[in-house]
Amino acid sequence: MTNKEIVYVVSDSVGETAELMVKAVTSQFNGGNVEIQHISYVEDIQDIKNIINIAKYSHSIIAYTIVIPSLKQYLDQKAREEGIIAVDLMNPLMEAFTQKFNKDPKHQPGLMRRMDDNYFRRVEAIEFAVKYDDGQDMRGIQHADIVLIGVSRTSKTPLSMYLAHQKFKVANIPLVPEVPPPDELFDIPRNKCVGLMITPNKLNDIRKERLKSLGLLTEANYANFNRILEELDYSEKIMKRIGCPVINVSNKAVEETADLILAMLKKRGVQL
Template sequence: MESFILYVISDSAGETANKLIHAAMAQYPNVQMEIEHFPFIRTEGLLLDILRKAKQENAMVVHTLVIDDLSLIVNQFCEEQQLFCFDMLNPVVREIQRRTGEIPTKKAGAMHQLNDNYFHRISAIEFAVKYDDGKNPKGFLEADIVLLGVSRTSKTPLSMFLANKNLKVANLPLVPEAHIPDELWKVDPTKIVGLMNSPEVLNTIRRERMISYGLNPDTAYSDMTRIHEELDSAKALYDKIGCLVIDVSRKSIEETAAIILSSMNLSDRSYEN
């Protein structure tokens, strides 16, 4: 009998494997795989217990073990027992070794070292929270990226997502009536992104938001004339600034973020050691 159980084994938090499983499962919207996580597995005894259980359940095994002995154990066990096994990390790690001649640290959790880069990322997240929603325009001058957009153009989640890549992001909600803070005009326009959305999408989202608040959905906030007015006024501002404009209506935050990085020639700074 084929089993629909997937074991994710890692000697660290297991985030890399999580991402892979998430991407693989997205290909099967109708399949319910049972996913069992085994993070922080760093001893042979514990690993063997998990593998024996995997064998009993005929589970698929995906791992990101970097500790040499442990990854060998999994790969051998699965081969002998004819259990599906995918070693996510070692093929790439070994190829880098071959090319550079460097010895990998083989240190579990190396990605999560509390180094300068890590603390910069923490600061970037705190920066994004602090300067979210135009809370303090002083943030614009320190930011790597300033996001502008009318209500419901995903400014906040986009800011947090980019912050996780070690970028300092501030955002400003646009309302036609509101005064644009002077600081915005002092920012290099190449650092600014204007977010647009389609009027229909905004109308739907805003109506749902009103309903979720237990309020009448047919308010000025969701009114189409008003939405057009807001978008026109935003577009006029973007033209005046001369900044990059992105329509987020059919894009996820991951996709919008990838466009921003490539347009601004910025890289994911969470890599740097």
């Protein structure tokens, strides 16, 4: 038997949590000469047998995060039989949750990793929405889950960000009579594109308020009623040409419009 100090970090998932905890403990002993050996994705009894056979011939401790009850019980039993110290890093806290909050654990390995993946997908979607906001880069149209089109002040940007927090990559394109729509709009599946419409009076009020907030005259062409009618007529023609679903956002909150968009796309067969 070697005198080398070893901690076997054992997990039925990646085992990053266990390794961090073991490193935190070893730091309290100035790191010592402890060697950490990582054994991940333990999934059956044979894996446990192999670990026990290795550990019993070394100067070692087993630190583990195993949430599958049968594997945990087998590891505890065999460790006791062989005189090996095996420390369960998760079960005491899981039992506390069960007792105090009256909830049962799922006993499924890898759930934290899935949560992390969801987090990173959300961050990626938010970065996508920022990069492809307001037609800054038309290449985003091809890679987006959802493409929003409409005239200025139809909530394209807030909708993009809200949907991004739901992990959808959204590009939004402003429709302006003087600027031809990008060819990419007509190349994507039309059921991934959503048109946003609004009543002329509502848009007029919104644009006037926007000009006021910027310290500009409300008589500017941006809020001119005839100009608004022209823009809305133009955008309607583009939406009909694409054949995309259209939502009137006049009296809808961003959350309500987002729910409608997802429902419409799902109904049209888009995988969300």
